[in-house]
Amino acid sequence: MPEFVRTHCRICTNQCGIAVQVEDKAIGRIKGDFDHPLSKGYTCPKGRALGRLHHHPDAIETPLMRRGDRLEPAGWDDCIDDLAARLRRVMEEHGPNAVAFYFGSGLGMDAAGYRMGEAFYNALGTPPKFSPLTIDGTAKVLVSSLVGGFPGLSGKTDNDNVDMLLYVGVNPMVSHGHNTGMFNPAGPIRSVASRGEVWTIDPLRTETAGFSTRHLQPWPGKDYAVLGWLVREVIDGGPLTPAQPVQGLDSLRSALDGYDRATASRVSGVSEDDLDDLLAAVRRHGGVTVETGTGVTMAESANITQWFAWLLNILTGRMNRKGGVWFHPGFLMQFDGFELPLMNNPFTPGAPTMPHASGLIGDWPCAALPGEIEAGNIRALVNLGGSLVRSFPDANRLVPALRKLDTFVSFEILRNETTALSSHVLPTKDQLERPDISFWDTLSGSLSMLYSPAVVEPMGQRRSAWWIISRLMQRMDLPVPDGLPPSDLDPGADDAMLARQMAAARCTFEELRDAGTVSRPLEFPGKWVDDHIERIGGWFLAPDALLQSWREMRARDRDAVMPPLSFIPRRQRRKLNASLSFLGSPADIILNPQDAARNGVDHGAPVRVSTPRGAIVLTACVDEAIRPGVASIPHGHEIANVNLLTSVESVDALTGMVRYSGIPISIGPISIGPISIGPISIEPVAAESAAEPTAAVEACR
Numbered sequence: 001m002p003e004f005v006r007t008h009c010r011i012c013t014n015q016c017g018i019a020v021q022v023e024d025k026a027i028g029r030i031k032g033d034f035d036h037p038l039s040k041g042y043t044c045p046k047g048r049a050l051g052r053l054h055h056h057p058d059a060i061e062t063p064l065m066r067r068g069d070r071l072e073p074a075g076w077d078d079c080i081d082d083l084a085a086r087l088r089r090v091m092e093e094h095g096p097n098a099v100a101f102y103f104g105s106g107l108g109m110d111a112a113g114y115r116m117g118e119a120f121y122n123a124l125g126t127p128p129k130f131s132p133l134t135i136d137g138t139a140k141v142l143v144s145s146l147v148g149g150f151p152g153l154s155g156k157t158d159n160d161n162v163d164m165l166l167y168v169g170v171n172p173m174v175s176h177g178h179n180t181g182m183f184n185p186a187g188p189i190r191s192v193a194s195r196g197e198v199w200t201i202d203p204l205r206t207e208t209a210g211f212s213t214r215h216l217q218p219w220p221g222k223d224y225a226v227l228g229w230l231v232r233e234v235i236d237g238g239p240l241t242p243a244q245p246v247q248g249l250d251s252l253r254s255a256l257d258g259y260d261r262a263t264a265s266r267v268s269g270v271s272e273d274d275l276d277d278l279l280a281a282v283r284r285h286g287g288v289t290v291e292t293g294t295g296v297t298m299a300e301s302a303n304i305t306q307w308f309a310w311l312l313n314i315l316t317g318r319m320n321r322k323g324g325v326w327f328h329p330g331f332l333m334q335f336d337g338f339e340l341p342l343m344n345n346p347f348t349p350g351a352p353t354m355p356h357a358s359g360l361i362g363d364w365p366c367a368a369l370p371g372e373i374e375a376g377n378i379r380a381l382v383n384l385g386g387s388l389v390r391s392f393p394d395a396n397r398l399v400p401a402l403r404k405l406d407t408f409v410s411f412e413i414l415r416n417e418t419t420a421l422s423s424h425v426l427p428t429k430d431q432l433e434r435p436d437i438s439f440w441d442t443l444s445g446s447l448s449m450l451y452s453p454a455v456v457e458p459m460g461q462r463r464s465a466w467w468i469i470s471r472l473m474q475r476m477d478l479p480v481p482d483g484l485p486p487s488d489l490d491p492g493a494d495d496a497m498l499a500r501q502m503a504a505a506r507c508t509f510e511e512l513r514d515a516g517t518v519s520r521p522l523e524f525p526g527k528w529v530d531d532h533i534e535r536i537g538g539w540f541l542a543p544d545a546l547l548q549s550w551r552e553m554r555a556r557d558r559d560a561v562m563p564p565l566s567f568i569p570r571r572q573r574r575k576l577n578a579s580l581s582f583l584g585s586p587a588d589i590i591l592n593p594q595d596a597a598r599n600g601v602d603h604g605a606p607v608r609v610s611t612p613r614g615a616i617v618l619t620a621c622v623d624e625a626i627r628p629g630v631a632s633i634p635h636g637h638e639i640a641n642v643n644l645l646t647s648v649e650s651v652d653a654l655t656g657m658v659r660y661s662g663i664p665i666s667i668g669p670i671s672i673g674p675i676s677i678g679p680i681s682i683e684p685v686a687a688e689s690a691a692e693p694t695a696a697v698e699a700c701r
Contacts (some may be wrong), residue, residue: 006033008452009047010109010431011576012177013443016043018049018457018515019434027051027432027456037517038446042184044176048582054432054456056582061460064425076461080468083424084475086407090380090389091194098379100128100372105577106385106428107411108132111439112497113428113465116481117384120469123478126362127379128351134366135391136294138655139302142361145346146543149311149536151361152335154328154442155313156181157291158524159188161323162387163196164285166278168223168309169295173521174208175571179646180291181445186211197281201226202295203568204590204632205625214277214339217627219269220568220662221299224553227274227290227308229264232256233279234315234568244530245538252311252542255550267557269627276608287316289324298569298660303652304553307546314539320529326522327529331441331449332505333573336528339607342536344543350656352377357656365656367648370401380407381601384465385428387578389417390636393646393658396614411465416578417638428465433458435494437501448519449505451512454494464488466497467690545654563664565595567631569642578636587640589618589667591634596622608670609633614644617670631665 002023008015017036021028034041063079066069074082090098101121107113121129133141144153157165159182172189176182189211192198200209201216201223209215218226234240235253265272282288285525290309296302298338310319318324328337350359351368359365364372369392372378381402384557390400402408402421419425433453438450467488473480483500485493498649499509507518533539567589574583589609590602601607603622609631618633618640626632635642642660650659 002028004288005453005455006035007432007455008438008450009043009050010436010452011046011580013052013438014039014183015180015438015441015444015450016046016183017041018043018050018500022456024481025456027054031247037519038321038448039183045583046576046580049580050432052582053414053580054430054459056414059360059459060413060415060425061462063427063461064419064422067421071420071422076463076471079424079426080472080475083407083409084472086423087380088476090406094376094379096124097127098377099124099382100130100369100378100380101382101384102386102388103129103384104386104391105132106413106463108385109431109436109439110385110434110465111501112494113411113469114384114439115501116469119220119481120382120473120478123473127270127374128364129362130369131363132386133360133363134656134658136660137297138360138652138657139297139306140292142303142655143306143310143546144344145344146546147307147314147540148533148666149342149344149540150340150532151343151346152330152340152442153529155319156445157289157327158323158326158327162192162289163323164281164288165196165198165199166288166290166312167200167202167208167212168227168290168292168305169202169297169299170291170293171202171206171208171295171571172291172293173211174573175293177443180293181443183445195579196285199278199281203627203630204495204570208575209544212247214274214281216270216274216278219267219562220566220630221301222268223296224301224305224308225264225267225362225557226270226278227305227312228256228259228550229261229275229682230279230282230288231308231311231315232259234282234312237283239283239316241287242539243317243319243321243525244314244533246314246541247538248540248542251547255542255547259554267560269562279310282316286316287324288312289318291593294303294569294571295661297657299662300650300652300659301553302657303546303549303654311541314541319539320525322525326524327526328444329447329519329523329526329528330440332439332501334504334506336526339535342526342533344540346537347654354651354656357651359655360655363656365651365658367394367651367656367658369701370394370397370648373401373404379405381409383408383410383412383418383422385411387416387418387636389421390578390638390641390643393643393647393660394613395641397648398643411468413462414579427460427462429454429458429462432456433500434464435461437498439501446519447522448517449502449504449512450517451505451515464494464497467493476657484515485625549654562629565599565629565631565665565667567633567645567663567665568661570632570634572634574633575636581636581638585634586621587618587634587637588621590621590626591667592621592626592628592630593622593624594628595631595667596620600669601667602669606670607667609645610666611645611646611647616640616644617643631667635660
């Protein structure tokens with residue numbers, strides 16, 4: 001008889017409660033857990049697809065090792081021995097810094113595996129490190145450091161009380177687990193709109209814009225002009241009511257001098273009447289709460305836009321106050337339990353081949369990886385669960401570089417383009433095969449911790465990531481953390497590794513395991529936040545690095561001319577970045593009818609999209625939901641990899657963040673038939689199989 005096992009989805013950091021049907025070791029139906037105290041039965045299509053992910057035909061069940069030109073099955077001992085010998089040889093011949101690490105999202109959702117990966121990295125003396133930080137989120141860390149004096153200030157909207165909410169480049173109806181921490185997002189957004197106002201700034205009329213009071217459509221990456229003008233107006237005419245001390249107000253006001261409504265309208269592409277209406281709404285509600293997303297952080301102007309968003313929250317009294325932004329005090333590490341240090345210098349040395357770009361809190365720019373390999377600086381790469389080919393910029397340059405590595409090991413559960421380039425592939429337990437805790441606790445929408453039991457036995461020879469890494473460290477004669485269980489096959493071994501992560505948590509591991517979910521009352525406003533800001537002398541409104549960036553941006557804007565067509569990134573409801581393609585979200589491009597007609601493109605037809613770096617083929621979705629001059633392309637599709645359009649040369653100097661938005665493109669219709677573009681062969685979608693207009697638009701909204 002089938003049974004339902006209660007656990008949590010770990011597709012994103014929201015971690016909704018789910019009930020998984022199990023029969024004869026197979027995953028059947030997955031539904032929301034209506035008894036879960038936080039998600040209360042809500043799930044999205046991604047979470048309900050975990051069974052299909054587990055039983056995917058491309059699942060990897062045994063270690064793979066390259067022999068000649070082929071990846072062939074190998075036993076764990078043989079594979080780890082060979083890998084250890086090759087990594088030791090690289091270190092002996094070129095030094096430990098010749099071994100680089102990528103901390104991908106795959107092991108990023110594996111608490112014990114991620115921590116053991118960090119132990120491995122530290123045992124080598126902190127060699128080059130890459131992570132998704134420089135793919136989608138550096139601006140948030142930068143601004144929290146420079147303005148708030150601490151990179152761990154992770155702000156959340158007080159959805160229960162906010163009355164004036166401004167979404168900028170974020171679509172929580174789809175991405176409600178990416179720092180947003182919102183279950184069933186339609187409900188909270190509707191509630192805010194009913195008691196107040198929700199405004200969305202985005203070139204595309206997204207699903208969230210459809211629930212909003214008003215929607216403004218700026219040029220890509222130019223939303224900072226709207227926010228900068230609002231900041232100046234707030235300083236000059238209110239509501240200037242900061243809840244904490246501030247410093248640098250005069251310098252900030254001077255930097256914004258002359259940035260009038262006409263300038264903001266010209267730069268942003270938003271009408272002066274719309275700007276007036278937005279300012280009136282802010283003053284009507286006595287302030288504004290601003291929330292941003294990857295539509296901001298992937299743009300060239302990311303740092304400026306994120307800075308202005310924080311300034312609006314600070315100056316209108318919404319930081320750490322009811323109806324504004326609350327800061328997560330942490331469940332595993334309790335930020336409210338000690339005096340936060342002043343950490344307002346997040347810049348660290350970057351890659352030697354990219355001297356013009358800083359590292360950020362120890363991370364090197366992902367854009368630097370191909371150059372470092374080509375220069376011979378990096379000879380081996382440890383990929384902890386990342387789809388590099390679909391995630392890193394400039395796949396045209398990345399793929400040939402990866403082929404040059406002496407050793408390239410990937411921890412992965414599915415075959416993909418990245419595993420095909422690897423010398424060793426190590427299959428780890430997937431999320432239904434291992435117990436876990438909600439490791440990225442500060443990204444959740446509550447002060448809580450979740451325990452997820454294993455649902456099924458591991459397929460084939462899959463093993464726990466922590467065991468694989470510790471075994472590899474032993475074979476390399478590296479120091480291994482004390483007290484590890486001898487094997488992940490021992491009863492309770494995975495739980496013991498999770499218990500190690502909770503030594504300083506707000507509850508014991510035993511309490512969590514027995515309850516499944518443990519929540520603690522949230523102090524809001526948080527005294528620990530006010531104490532920190534008072535201790536450092538107030539919010540730093542005008543950091544030198546951001547002031548200089550702003551001066552440079554204003555100078556460029558004086559003569560800037562928008563290109564005929566630029567693309568912006570997009571997440572899809574039935575896809576998560578580089579995974580879950582089998583759910584059927586189309587590799588499409590949303591075009592305004594004017595742009596489609598100008599370029600001879602018909603709805604549903606294949607279209608060639610190119611930049612000086614390369615080209616891909618997408619299916620045209622012609623819709624007035626996007627403003628003229630802008631196209632929307634989802635990321636993470638293997639048949640149409642948007643990273644064939646991006647360039648490692650276009651990198652933010654402050655953070656190393658690559659530019660993924662506002663990139664000029666050329667488009668045109670193509671003939672049906674296979675084409676080869678860059679290092680990847682692409683099979684275009686036939687016109688007759690393209691999505692109907694309604695379905696295509698729904699897939700992206």
